[in-house]
Structure formats: C-alpha cells, structure tokens
Amino acid sequence: MASGSAVAPRPEVRVSRARPAVAPALAAREIRRSYGDRLVLDGVSLAVAPGESVAIIGENGAGKSTLMRICAGLIQPDSGEVSVSGQVGYCPQEPGLFDLLSADEHLAMFAPALGLSREQALADGHRLLSEFAFPTHQRAQCRHLSGGARQKLNLALALLGGPCVLLLDEPYQGFDHGAYVSFWEHVNSWKRAGIGVVVVTHLLADRDLVDRVVEQRITCEAE
Amino acid sequence: MSARRIFVTAKMTGIDLARRRIALGLLTALPLAFYGGSVSRGSGAVITGGVAMAFSIAGASIFVALTARPVDPRLILAGYHPTELLLGRLLLLELFGVLVSGLFSIVMVLGSNPAHPWSLAAGVGLVALTSVPFGLAVGAVSPHELEGVLILIGVVGIQLTLFSTDLAAHFLPFWGGQRLLDHSVNPVAPGAAVPGNIAYAAVLFAIATYVMRRQAPKVGGAKRHSRELTAAARSAG
Numbered sequence: 001m002a003s004g005s006a007v008a009p010r011p012e013v014r015v016s017r018a019r020p021a022v023a024p025a026l027a028a029r030e031i032r033r034s035y036g037d038r039l040v041l042d043g044v045s046l047a048v049a050p051g052e053s054v055a056i057i058g059e060n061g062a063g064k065s066t067l068m069r070i071c072a073g074l075i076q077p078d079s080g081e082v083s084v085s086g087q088v089g090y091c092p093q094e095p096g097l098f099d100l101l102s103a104d105e106h107l108a109m110f111a112p113a114l115g116l117s118r119e120q121a122l123a124d125g126h127r128l129l130s131e132f133a134f135p136t137h138q139r140a141q142c143r144h145l146s147g148g149a150r151q152k153l154n155l156a157l158a159l160l161g162g163p164c165v166l167l168l169d170e171p172y173q174g175f176d177h178g179a180y181v182s183f184w185e186h187v188n189s190w191k192r193a194g195i196g197v198v199v200v201t202h203l204l205a206d207r208d209l210v211d212r213v214v215e216q217r218i219t220c221e222a223e
Numbered sequence: 224m225s226a227r228r229i230f231v232t233a234k235m236t237g238i239d240l241a242r243r244r245i246a247l248g249l250l251t252a253l254p255l256a257f258y259g260g261s262v263s264r265g266s267g268a269v270i271t272g273g274v275a276m277a278f279s280i281a282g283a284s285i286f287v288a289l290t291a292r293p294v295d296p297r298l299i300l301a302g303y304h305p306t307e308l309l310l311g312r313l314l315l316l317e318l319f320g321v322l323v324s325g326l327f328s329i330v331m332v333l334g335s336n337p338a339h340p341w342s343l344a345a346g347v348g349l350v351a352l353t354s355v356p357f358g359l360a361v362g363a364v365s366p367h368e369l370e371g372v373l374i375l376i377g378v379v380g381i382q383l384t385l386f387s388t389d390l391a392a393h394f395l396p397f398w399g400g401q402r403l404l405d406h407s408v409n410p411v412a413p414g415a416a417v418p419g420n421i422a423y424a425a426v427l428f429a430i431a432t433y434v435m436r437r438q439a440p441k442v443g444g445a446k447r448h449s450r451e452l453t454a455a456a457r458s459a460g
Contacts, residue, residue, distance in 0.1 A: 073440040074296050090300060096293040100242040101235060109235045112228040113302035141242070157297065 023085060025050045025165040025196030028071050031080035033063070040066050041077070042219045048165060048196040050085075053187055055207060056200045058216035064200045065093060067216065068167045071198070087114075089163030091171045093200075095154035099143040103129065103153050106142070107160070114161030121160060128156040131186065132179060147174030155183075165196040184209050228303055232311025236287055240319065243286065250279040251323060255330065262334050266408035269335050270387070273347045273404040274397050276327050277354045277379045280320045284358020285371040287312050288431075292362075296440050305435040313355055313428065320351030337407040346403030349420045356427035357396050363434035387411065396423050 026048040033041040040063040048054050056064050069075045071082055072090040097106060104122060111121030132152040142150060151174050158166060172180050187197050187209070199206065207213050240247065258272025291308070299305060328344040337343045358375070365371035378395060385392040387405040392398050399420025406413045 072300060074300070076441060088300065090297065092297075094293070096297050098235070098239055098290065098294055100239045100290075105235060105238060109231060110298070110301050112225060112231050113298060115302070157301075161301065 022049050024048055024083075025052075025085050026071060026082070026088075026167075026198070027084075028067070028082045029080055031067065031070055031077045031082070033066055033070060033075075033077045033080075039219045041070070043080075044216070046071070046198075046214065048198055050164065050194045050196055051191045052212065053191055053197040053199070053210040054212045054214055055210040056198060056214050056216055057202070057207070059218055062216040062218045064216050065169050068169050068198070068200060072167050084165060086164030087161055089158035089161075089166040089195075091155050091158040091166070091168045093169040093173070095142075095150045097142045097150060097153065100141050102139050102141055103134070103145075103156075104139065106153060106157060110157055110160055116161060125156055125160060128159050129153065132156070132182060148176060148179060149174075151175065152179070159190075163195065165198065166190060167198050169200045170202070171199065224304065224307060228307045229311045229314065232303075232308050233315040236291075236312050236315040237318075239290065240283060240287065240315070243283075246286070247279075247283060250282045251326075253278050254327070258327075258331060258334070266335065266337070269331050269337060269343060269408050270401060270404045271383060272327065272331055273343070273350055274382050274401050275379065276323065276347060277350050277357070277382075277397055278375065279323055280316065280351050280354035281358035281361070281375050281379070282372065283319060284312075284316050284355050285362045285365070285368065285375060287316060288359050288362020289365065289368050289371060295435070296438075299439045305439045306432055309359065309428070309432055309435060312359065316355040316358070317352065320355055321348075324348050324351035335408065339407040342403050342413070343407035345417070346400045346405075346407060348400075349403060349417065350397050350400035353396050353400065353420055353424045353427070356424045356431060359431040360427045360434070363431045363438075393419075396420075396427065399423070 024047040026046070028044065028046045031041050031044045031046075032039075044063075044067060046054070046067070056067065058064050066075070068090070070077050070080075071084075072088050073082070074090070098109075101109070103125070107121045107125035108118050111118050114121070116124070129152060132155065134149055134152045134156070142153070145153070151171065155168070155171055158168070172183050175183060187199070190197055199210065254272055254275035254277075257275040258268055261268040261271050291312070295305070295308060298308060324344075324347045328347050331337070331347070332340045332343060357378075361371050361374050365374065379397070382392065382395045382397050382401060385395070387398065387402040388411065392401065397420075399416035402411070402416040403413055405411050406416075
C-alpha cells in the first residue's frame with residue numbers, strides 16, 4: 001500500500017516474508033477518499049491474508065484511521081472497493097461505549113447482533129476480558145473505568161463472535177506494560193486461529209512484532 | 224428484523240435511562256413547575272403544562288439518541304439493523320412517555336378540574352406520543368446535546384406562545400395535543416388533532432430512521448463502489 005504525494009510517490013515499506021497466495025481475509029483496492037478538498041487517501045490498496053498481521057504506520061493525518069474506518073465499513077470511500085471474507089472486528093481509537101452501562105451489559109447488548117445467547121456472550125466476553133486482566137468481577141459503569149480498562153472492553157467487543165479480520169486502531173492506549181506485552185501474545189494466538197490482524201500504531205517496537213509493515217504517507221495534493 | 228434485538232435495545236435503553244435519575248427528575252419537574260406557576264391564572268395552565276411536558280419526554284429521547292451515537296456504528300457492524308435500534312428505543316421511550324403523561328394527567332385533572340378530563344388525558348398522551356419521535360429525529364440531526372436541546376426549547380417555546388387556533392401552530396409537532404388540551408378547558412373543536420398528530424409523529428420517526436440508515440455502516444461481504452477510479456494505481460499491500 002502507498003499513498004499519493006505531490007513530491008514523488010514512495011514505495012510501500014515492506015518488512016519480512018511474502019505470504020502465500022490465499023484468498024485474503026480483507027482486500028481494499030484503489031481506495032480514494034477526500035475530506036472537502038483535502039485528499040486523504042489516493043488509490044490505496046491493502047490485502048490481509050488469514051493469519052497475517054499487518055502494522056499500518058504513518059504520520060498524524062496520513063489517513064490511517066480513515067483507511068481502517070473504510071475497511072470496517074463505517075465510512076464510504078469516494079471510489080475503490082473493499083471486500084471482507086466474513087465478520088469484521090473493529091476496535092476504534094476512541095472506545096465507543098455507553099458510559100452508563102457496565103461491561104456485562106455491553107456484552108449482553110452485542111450478543112443478539114452476533115447470534116449469541118446472553119450466556120454465551122457473557123462467557124466468551126469474560127474469558128476475553130480475563131485474558132487481558134480486566135476486573136470482570138466489577139459491575140462498574142464504563143464511566144468509572146480507567147482508560148486502559150475501557151480499551152480492554154473495546155477490544156473484547158471487537159473479538160466477540162469470532163471475526164475473520166481484526167482492525168485495531170491504536171488498540172493499547174492506556175494499557176500498562178504487562179497488558180501491552182499480553183496484547184502482542186494474543187495477536188499471535190489470533191493469527192494461529194486464522195484471524196487477519198491489522199494494527200495502526202506509532203510505536204517503532206511494533207514493527208518487529210508483525211508480519212508486514214505498511215506505511216501510509218500524507219497526500220499533499222488538493223483535489 | 225429481530226424481536227430479540229429490539230427487546231434487548233429497549234432493555235439497555237431503560238437501564239441507561241434509569242441511571243439518569245437526576246436529569247430525568249429535573250426534566251419532569253420543569254413542566255410541572257410551568258403548570259404550577261400558571262395554575263392560578265386559569266385554564267391556560269393545562270395547555271402550558273401539557274405542551275411543556277414535551278421537554279421531559281423529548282429531552283430524554285434526545286439524550287438517548289446522542290448517547291448511542293458513538294456506539295451505534297459498532298452495533299450495526301456487529302449485526303443490528305438501524306431500524307431495530309430505533310424501534311427498541313421508541314418502545315422504551317414511549318413506555319416512559321405513558322408513565323410521565325399519566326402523572327401529568329392526574330396532577331392537572333385534580334389541579335384544574337377541566338370540563339373534559341378525558342380530552343386532557345388524550346391531549347397529554349398525544350404530546351407524549353409525538354415527543355419521542357421528535358426527540359429521536361432531533362437527536363439524529365443534532366451534532367451535540369446542546370444544539371439538540373436548543374432546538375427542543377425553540378420548538379416547544381414557540382408552540383407555547385401560540386394559540387391552538389393560530390395557523391402557525393398547525394405546523395408544529397405538538398399542535399394535536401395542544402388542541403385537545405385546549406378542548407378540555409375551552410369551547411374549541413378538536414378537529415383533526417389525533418390523526419394529524421399521529422401522521423406528524425410517523426413522519427418524524429421516518430426522518431430519524433432515514434438519517435440513521437444514511438449514517439449507518441454499509442455492512443456486507445463485499446462493498447463495491449461504482450464511481451470511476453481516477454487515481455493511478457499504486458503498489459498494493
């Protein structure tokens with residue numbers, strides 16, 4: 001993937017091996033998106049294979065989150081095409097949660113949408129949350145949770161129902177060191193389960209933890 | 224359309240709303256204060272109190288709509304249909320409206336002794352019925368709570384300053400209820416208050432549904448966009 005530039009197009013940064021040709025879990029082709037007269041994404045393409053992890057890096061305002069939101073279906077591109085082989089798990093940068101509802105109530109709310117019974121969603125959700133050391137015994141409303149705990153719930157909701165691809169937009173904001181290390185251990189387990197994982201990150205260390213790094217550059221031209 | 228998803232949405236809306244006890248208490252106290260302040264001045268107090276009750280129910284509806292806005296895209300992405308979310312909220316908020324309008328009817332029938340108490344109850348019920356889709360529609364188009372509440376204050380305020388016989392009042396969302404409240408204490412015919420207001424409520428709900436569906440994520444296995452690609456292809460990941 002790469003983006004347009006007024007100066008000169010630069011190649012995508014690639015790290016690590018090429019992957020075998022399998023049907024991608026996520027394929028975005030020729031995505032173009034502007035906000036007003038500001039072109040943010042200019043013919044960007046991204047393919048993620050099942051069980052592959054990809055980090056998207058780039059400066060602030062380069063369009064990383066916009067690309068993730070387009071891949072998730074939350075916003076529409078001006079042109080281009082996105083195809084996904086199954087359920088998308090999307091973890092936004094800002095946790096989209098009901099402030100006055102608890103973690104259990106969120107799990108119960110998501111259950112019927114994912115075709116799960118309430119009990120199944122609570123069991124799966126508690127398992128996911130306990131893996132991230134979320135205090136599942138708490139019945140606190142989300143407004144009383146720390147930023148890290150909110151983000152853990154955010155992540156658990158993205159994982160609920162068994163997605164084929166995870167789109168994680170700076171998912172560990174507010175995590176302590178242990179939770180951050182645990183997060184990357186989990187990325188490996190999700191990969192083994194065949195889930196494609198896309199992580200937007202600003203951390204240099206993350207580049208060594210993924211199969212592939214994709215750099216999104218700021219598009220300078222105006223439409 | 225799934226009854227379970229509608230029911231779960233209604234239940235969670237109810238839990239969320241129940242935890243806003245202070246805000247709801249204040250919202251309900253405001254129109255009661257309007258009524259209490261004008262009750263000694265005659266029959267107009269019934270109309271003032273009944274129409275001002277829209278502050279309470281529409282206000283709650285605006286809060287519900289705006290609170291859910293950051294979460295709704297994820298719920299829809301997970302599998303909810305926008306209409307299921309709206310219907311669940313409508314169901315719960317109308318139930319809240321029945322409770323509030325019942326309270327107002329009792330207070331105003333006892334306090335003002337109207338000539339047609341059932342007309343008063345119907346008028347208050349009609350205001351409650353319309354307030355929910357009005358609040359959901361305002362919540363759908365308002366960027367923030369402040370703008371939503373200002374629209375609510377503006378519309379209800381204008382309705383309160385007009386007589387139900389004024390032409391302009393007919394175009395406002397609570398005219399039907401206002402007319403029935405007027406009928407309960409004054410010799411005016413109810414006219415097309417009930418069907419007119421029900422139609423108004425249906426249009427408001429349709430607006431809320433349209434806006435929410437427009438803003439909803441497009442979920443599906445493959446999303447294709449027909450516009451011609453203009454950008455030169457760059458390297459693919």
